[in-house]
Every structure is written in C-alpha cells, then in structure tokens.
Amino acid sequence: MVTEAPITQQRSGWKTYEKITFWSFFAYAILTAIPFNPSFYQQDFGKSFSTTDYPWRYLDVLSQNNPWFFLNADGKNYIGWLITLAGCFVLGTIWTIFDRNRRTYRTVTYWFFTLVRYSLALRMSWFAIAKVLPVQMPFPTISQLNTPLGNFTPGKLYWLTTGVSPIFEVFAGLFELVATILVLFRATTTLGALMMVAILVPIWFVNIGYDAGVELTSLHILLLALILLARDRHRFYDLLIRHRPALIPEIALPHFSYGWQEVARLVLKTGFILVFLIYRGYEYSRVYAAGKTFKLPMTEGIAQFTGYYDVSSFAINHQQHPYSPKDSVRWQNVVFEKFNTISIERPGAAALNTENKSRTTEYYGNVGRLYYGYEVDTDEQILTLRNRVDTAQKITLAYKQPTSTTFELAGITESRDSLHVTLTKVDKHYPLQDKKVSWFK
Known part of the structure; x- marks a missing residue:
C-alpha cells in the first residue's frame, strides 16, 4: 500500500x-x-x-x-x-x-x-x-x-x-x-x-x-x-x-x-x-x-497511370463539349495519384468540406476537384471509381491506352449519362517539388 x-x-x-x-x-x-x-x-x-x-x-x-x-x-x-x-x-x-x-x-x-x-x-x-x-x-x-x-x-x-x-x-x-x-x-x-x-x-x-x-x-x-x-x-x-x-x-x-x-x-x-x-x-x-502518411489513402495506385492528364476531348450523351473554363459539366484535367485516387477538376463541382480527419486531406479545405478512389481490373480493363466523400456514388469506366501518353475512358456516370473522354498525359514539373529539401528523401 x-x-x-x-x-x-x-x-x-x-x-x-x-x-x-x-x-x-x-x-x-x-x-x-x-x-x-x-x-x-x-x-x-x-x-x-x-x-x-x-x-x-x-x-x-x-x-x-x-x-x-x-x-x-x-x-x-x-x-x-x-x-x-x-x-x-x-x-x-x-x-x-x-x-x-x-x-x-x-x-x-x-x-x-x-x-x-x-x-x-x-x-x-x-x-x-x-x-x-x-x-x-x-x-x-x-x-x-x-x-x-x-x-x-x-x-x-x-x-x-x-x-x-x-x-x-x-x-x-x-x-x-x-x-x-x-x-x-x-x-x-x-x-x-x-x-x-x-x-x-x-x-x-x-x-x-x-x-x-x-x-x-x-x-x-x-x-x-x-x-x-x-x-x-x-x-x-x-x-x-x-x-x-x-x-x-x-x-x-x-x-x-x-x-x-x-x-x-x-x-x-x-x-x-x-x-x-x-x-x-x-x-x-x-x-x-513505405511512402505512406496518415492523411492520404494507404492503397497503392497503378504506377504507370500516375500523373497529370489534359482532357483532349469530352463527350457526354454523345455530345462533345469543347474546352471552356466555365463549363461545369466538362472535365478540365484529371490526375492519377501514386495511391488509388483519381481527381477531376470541374468548376463548381465540389462543396467545401472542413472536416479534417485521418483520410480526408484530399478534399478537406479545398474546392474545384472531385476525388474518387479507384479499383482496376487489368484483365477486363475496367476502372471502378467511388466518390471519396460519398462512397455510394460509383462510376464504372472501360479504359484503353492507345499510346503511353493517352487514355480513353468510356462508361456511365452516377446520373446515368454516357461518357467518353480522351486524356493526354502532360509531363509537368513543379518548382515546389524540384526544390524540396529533406533529410530523408
């Protein structure tokens, strides 16, 4: 005692x-x-x-x-x-x-x-x-x-x-x-x-x-x-x-x-x-x-997909949408992250979310992009996208890669509209990343 x-x-x-x-x-x-x-x-x-x-x-x-x-x-x-x-x-x-x-x-x-x-x-x-x-x-x-x-x-x-x-x-x-x-x-x-x-x-x-x-x-x-x-x-x-x-x-x-x-x-x-x-x-x-953090998804993406893509063509319900910075339907660009996230820039697409939790850092505190987690069936060449904010929203897309820098996606959106998109990979460099100083990497 x-x-x-x-x-x-x-x-x-x-x-x-x-x-x-x-x-x-x-x-x-x-x-x-x-x-x-x-x-x-x-x-x-x-x-x-x-x-x-x-x-x-x-x-x-x-x-x-x-x-x-x-x-x-x-x-x-x-x-x-x-x-x-x-x-x-x-x-x-x-x-x-x-x-x-x-x-x-x-x-x-x-x-x-x-x-x-x-x-x-x-x-x-x-x-x-x-x-x-x-x-x-x-x-x-x-x-x-x-x-x-x-x-x-x-x-x-x-x-x-x-x-x-x-x-x-x-x-x-x-x-x-x-x-x-x-x-x-x-x-x-x-x-x-x-x-x-x-x-x-x-x-x-x-x-x-x-x-x-x-x-x-x-x-x-x-x-x-x-x-x-x-x-x-x-x-x-x-x-x-x-x-x-x-x-x-x-x-x-x-x-x-x-x-x-x-x-x-x-x-x-x-x-x-x-x-x-x-x-x-x-x-x-x-x-x-392992290159992970607490704030980003743990699941690896497809390494060869990773990068920034310009949207060369965009058609919804077989109707082409030429590029316009004010078009709230057309995708502006697409990013495949090194983890299993696809983000899509679309003006006015996302409401502001301020709930900062363990896996929300992609869409917490910013607007202008939609974030989807993706799964890939490489045999059937199918991409299944689930909205990071509302996982009940799902898009299933067939994909083709005619060249190493192009991507063709076709499928049905959450609102049951037909979609056909052509993506062109852009080799971008970022001074913020090029000048990154670290003791580790």
Missing part, C-alpha cells in the same frame, strides 16, 4: 479555494486520461485503416481522447469544454466538502501530477513522433499542386506549407519529442512543461489565425502543461519577479510500504515508454519507409 510520510497534527495549510481548484483539476485530469464520453466507444476504430496491418491505430485512438462531452462537433467546441470545466469545479467543490479533514496532500498531489504528466505525454507523443517521422503533414499531392491557391482554406494552406518542408516538420517534432520525454520524469517535469508551453502557445494561435481545426485540442494540451507549472508558481515569482534564488524540486514520491509497489511503478513507466514511444516510433517508421 501507499502511505503518507510521517506528519504532524497540523493541517495542510491549503486555503479552501486552493483545495477546490486542486480537486476540480483532478477531476479534469481523470476525464482526460479515461474516456468517459460515450461517442469515444461508438466510433469505428478501424475506419480508414486496416487494424490488421496497422495495429497501432488503437494507440492513436487512445491518444486522442477529449475531455469535453457537449456539442462535440469540431475543433472549436469551446462551449462543451467550458461546460466540462464547470462540471469539474462542481465535483471539486463537493469533494472538498467531503474531504475537509485531510491533513496532507502529498500522496494525492503525486497521483494528480502523475495523471497529468502521462496524459500530456500520451497526447503529445502522437504529434511528436508523427512529425519526427513526417507522416502527419504530407507533401502536396499532384492534385493539390494543380489546385489554384484561392481554392484552399487558410487552414488547409497552412497544413500544405508545413508539409512542403519536411526538415521543419522534423525539427518541430524533435522539440515536441524532447519535451514529451522530459515530462515523463519527475526531476525534469518542469523543464518539459516549459518547453511544452513554448511549443503550444504558437500552435494554439496558429490554429486560431488559420482556422486549422484543432485549436481547442491545442488549448487543452496547453492547459495540461500549465497545470504542471502551477506547482512552482511561487518559485517562478521569486525567480523572475523578485529576483531571488528559487529551488525547483522534483515532484515528491510518496512512501511505498511494499517493494512490489515500486517495482510495479517502474514496470508501468517502462511499459508506457516501450509502447507509446518506441513501438509507436517503429510502426510510424514503417509507414514512412
């Missing part, structure tokens, strides 16, 4: 408001560490992933638990977050009343900061390793390289410009990873929390300024880092304001009555590091080595 260190009969010395604040944030830390939100368990854990091939998907889901319950619709759910905080303060007030005779807070303080430290490390380890092995923010796809700048939202543009520079992404990830590791050890928790604050303040403002989609998540993680620093608030005041020497000690370890408890603590700590840092890093390195 865990016992308190020997104490006198004096009270803890905490004021009532300090006790309420402590227990309130203890409740918040528990909600952060343990998913109580029913929607967490209702989600499809294997969505957009094969959990057989990528079992680490379950680790990622655990790392993305949010403590807010209400109006949990997007990355700006401030109302839900504030309601959750208010609920925690109600719980903290009630617990303070029932726990008013406590004489020392040494043991519960240790467990509180341990819970916050590991919740913070759990969340940040995902972001850190996904940047160190840059699989979070991919380099722009061929489709995105051929999308006008004005067709992107600011948030999508920020993600793309970060993905353009893998070196910057890796550097940011290393900084986050060092801070995460420091937070895992009691002696370096304060330094790690300071680094976290330095990281998360600009991230929060970037998310606000660019409407990048995870501003509340970044604020939540920032709050966890500030909670760790709150322990030393008086010492920081002495050091920074009063210019007096201040010793910042490590978080006190409670007295363990039995030897197995200390062994269990070390085993659990080692297990956390092995699973969420080392094993996760190994799995992410496999993803990166």
